Amino acid sequence: MTSLPAADPSPAARRATLVRRVRILVAATIGYNVIEAIVAVTAGTVASSSALIGFGLDSVIEVSSAAAVAWQFSAADHERREKVTLRIIAVSFFVLAAYVTAESLVSLVGGERADHSMIGIVLAAVSLAVMPVLSYAQRSAGRALGSATAVADSKQTLLCTYLSAVLLVGLAANAVLGWWWADPAAALAIAAIAVREGVQTWRGDTCCPPPGALLESSPPRCADGCCDSR
Numbered sequence: 001m002t003s004l005p006a007a008d009p010s011p012a013a014r015r016a017t018l019v020r021r022v023r024i025l026v027a028a029t030i031g032y033n034v035i036e037a038i039v040a041v042t043a044g045t046v047a048s049s050s051a052l053i054g055f056g057l058d059s060v061i062e063v064s065s066a067a068a069v070a071w072q073f074s075a076a077d078h079e080r081r082e083k084v085t086l087r088i089i090a091v092s093f094f095v096l097a098a099y100v101t102a103e104s105l106v107s108l109v110g111g112e113r114a115d116h117s118m119i120g121i122v123l124a125a126v127s128l129a130v131m132p133v134l135s136y137a138q139r140s141a142g143r144a145l146g147s148a149t150a151v152a153d154s155k156q157t158l159l160c161t162y163l164s165a166v167l168l169v170g171l172a173a174n175a176v177l178g179w180w181w182a183d184p185a186a187a188l189a190i191a192a193i194a195v196r197e198g199v200q201t202w203r204g205d206t207c208c209p210p211p212g213a214l215l216e217s218s219p220p221r222c223a224d225g226c227c228d229s230r
Contacts (some may be wrong), residue, residue, distance in 0.1 A: 018145040023073055025138050029066040029157060032060040032130060049114035051183040054103045055124070055167050055190050058096055058160065065092045065156045069149050085149040086201055089156060093198030096159075097191040104184035104191070116175040124168035131161040152201045159197065162190050 037059035044052030068088040072081040104113070135157040142150025170183025 001132060015145065018141055019073060020147065021141045022138070022147065022150050023070065024041045025134065025141060026066050026070045026073070026153070028047070029064050029134055029138070029153070030070070032134070033066070033160075035064045036123065036127060037063070040046075043117050043119040043123065047115040047117040048112075049117055049120060049122065049171075050057065050103045050107050050112060051114065051167055051170055052117060052120045054100055054187070055120075055163060057099060058163055061092045061096050062156050062160055065089045065153050068092075069153045072149055082147070082149050086152060089149065089152045090198045091201035092156065093159075093201060097194035098197065100163075100187050100191040100194070104187045106137065108181060109182035113180045114174065117171060121168060121171045121175070124164045124171060127164040128168060131164060133158055135161060153203070155197050159190070159194060162193065166190055 036068055037056045040052050040056030040059060043053075044050070044056060065088070068085045072085040135154045136152035138157060142148075142154055166183065166189075168185040170186060173179040173182040
């Protein structure tokens with residue numbers, strides 16, 4: 001006896017599933033970043049490393065961004081809160097860029113030399129492995145749901161990946177080669193990326209299809225393919 005293929009879930013059912021997925025990812029992001037912030041700030045204080053302390057404060061900013069998304073999706077009609085949430089995420093980008101720039105310039109001009117921190121190196125390596133996975137999952141769910149805020153928050157998480165790489169290279173270069181300037185110099189480039197992402201988020205330019213577009217059987221495609229889940 002031939003079994004009939006299972007019927008595709010209705011758009012409403014798939015939307016509910018995606019909303020639950022976004023909530024779970026937001027909770028995971030907040031939980032990880034809270035732990036990351038505590039470890040980074042503590043290790044940075046012990047090693048007198050402005051880079052590690054800055055990395056920890058970035059985690060605090062990411063928590064605020066994820067909390068804004070959680071606030072949005074706590075409402076039944078979450079799309080009505082999207083504009084306000086985008087503004088909060090954009091401001092968090094600007095705050096991060098301002099802090100990283102200030103700390104980097106102080107380190108470069110003052111020639112601050114931090115102690116070696118193996119804990120910092122391990123933390124940066126773990127974050128470099130975890131954050132891309134979280135960012136991809138957030139971006140995929142956000143695009144499928146048509147949520148600009150979820151996509152914008154995934155960019156915050158992706159920015160943490162860049163910061164993790166910079167921190168890892170900076171701490172390793174300081175420990176192995178004595179290049180104390182490597183971290184603040186590279187962090188300035190990250191600050192520039194943060195400003196660009198903040199401007200795009202403020203404008204609502206997150207490369208996200210209209211709400212529910214990807215729930216349709218034949219969703220629209222962006223000209224540059226950026227709406228594809230990849």
